[in-house]
Amino acid sequence: MIVEQHVDEDDPPSATDSAQDSPTSNEPNLESDEELHKRVEALLARAEGGSTEKVAVTDLLSFFGHKKLGRRIKVRVDEQLKARNITATPPFESADRWGEITLRSTDQWTPDQAQTVRLPVSALSDEDYDFASVLPNETITKARTLMIKYNFSQIPVIAPNRKELLGNITWQSIAGRMGQTESTEAKNWMVPGGYVAQSSDDLMDLVPHILKDEFIYYRDAHGFIVGIATASDLAASFRSATGIFLSLAEIEGRLRSLIYKLDVRDVINCLPEHARSSYKGVDDLSFSDYISILGAKNWKTLGLELDRSVCIESLREVAKVRNRLMHFRQTLSNDEDEPVVEHCLSWLRAVHPETD
Incomplete structure (x- = not known):
């Protein structure tokens, strides 16, 4: 495995304490x-x-x-x-x-x-995540130490070539051998088995394996086992993916509640001409309609005491996030999307605590 030397602002040094703990130390x-x-x-x-x-x-x-x-x-x-x-x-x-x-x-x-473009199973792991493993002849003490250090519930035992999974050490397998001190080698404390996928395999196809075994491993393009996907990772990813959708739904609910307070004529007059005759109610409005309706006149009518230009720009940024997600241009929200949505929610909650 290549050891790259370049480091830049997007590529900070690993947080791993030593080369001995590094996932590539034995490759x-x-x-x-x-x-x-x-x-x-x-x-x-x-x-x-x-x-x-x-x-x-x-x-x-x-x-x-x-x-x-x-x-x-x-x-x-x-x-x-x-x-x-x-x-x-x-x-x-x-x-x-x-x-x-x-x-x-x-x-x-x-x-x-x-x-x-599918979501690969490797997408569950953070870029800075250190994949730790032990060799069969390394000690159970090292395995336990790594599990405690990284808060792992399991650690793989991998052959020296880094391409073969021999088994897994779990807290359950350790508990089952407590008091049996005749061997400290990791291979004698592991349970055999484990599923190994390719890193690019479709995550959705692997969900049943992850839920059944609680974790699976995956290989890189060279065949080395480089990562793990756990049921906890899956749950965290689900929360991350759904959380922003729930926040977007709250934003729309709060906007509708504001617009309900306006006279229907003031709402209709802000819509494109082709949409005015077919307007049936606030629930038919699009996100861009919300922004148009919150013009200077209606902003004043609603008595909103925050700076309108700042708030409208906030809504426009949320609209961009919403469009990306709704049109599947990205599968999960990125680190820049969530603050945009949360900042918008902050001022909406301040000016209008209730929703419809």
């Missing part, structure tokens, strides 16, 4: 940085020349000097590919951190080569 070194750079450069040159090439996302990131797959890095790498007249499938912005992408010359790419 074999596949090639030097120089060898990787030459290989990827040759691959890119072939893609520019009209060939179809597959490359591991981690290798491409390393080639361009990055380790993480943050939002700004995605944009940066995409720009670097476009500068070389190369199109990635799936788009680099939605690439699986541990998977592969296909590269073609932009001149050779056609729309029918586009792939449906």
Whole structure:
């Protein structure tokens, strides 16, 4: 596995205390940085020349000097590919951190080569998450220490080649051997079994496995086991995904409650001409209608004592978030969306505590 040296503002150093705890500390070194750079450069040159090439996302990131797959890095790498007249499938912005992408010359790419963007199982793990494991001959004390340090309920026992799952140590398996001190090797404290997926496998297809076993592992494009997806991760992801939708629903409810206070004629006069004759009530309004209706006259009628320009701009930003989510341009909300929605809710709750 390549050890990248570059660090930038989107790629902070790992919080892992030592190389011994690092998820890559026992991985074999596949090639030097120089060898990787030459290989990827040759691959890119072939893609520019009209060939179809597959490359591991981690290798491409390393080639361009990055380790993480943050939002700004995605944009940066995409720009670097476009500068070389190369199109990635799936788009680099939605690439699986541990998977592969296909590269073609932009001149050779056609729309029918586009792939449906699915949510990979690796999306459940945070970019800064450290995947910890133990080797079969390492001690149960180390396994327990890592489990306590990272608040894990299980830790995998992996073969030295990092590609074979031997079993899992859980708090239950440890409790079952308490008092049996004849061996301290991790392999004697594990329970066999465990499901290993590819990092790019569709999360929705794997939900039954995750719920059944409470966790599964996944491999990167080189075959190394690099991550875990747990039932807790699934629940947290669900809360994250649904939370913003609930907040958007609250915003719309509060806006409707405000508009109910207006005379119906003042509402209709703010609508496009083609919509005025078919207007049946507040429930028929779109989000853009809400913004139009809260013009200067109606703002004053409602007695809203906050700065209208600031609040309207807040609503416009929420409309952008809402459109992205409703049109499936992203599967989960990003870190910038939630503050936009929550800031809007703050002033709406202040000016109008009740909803309809």
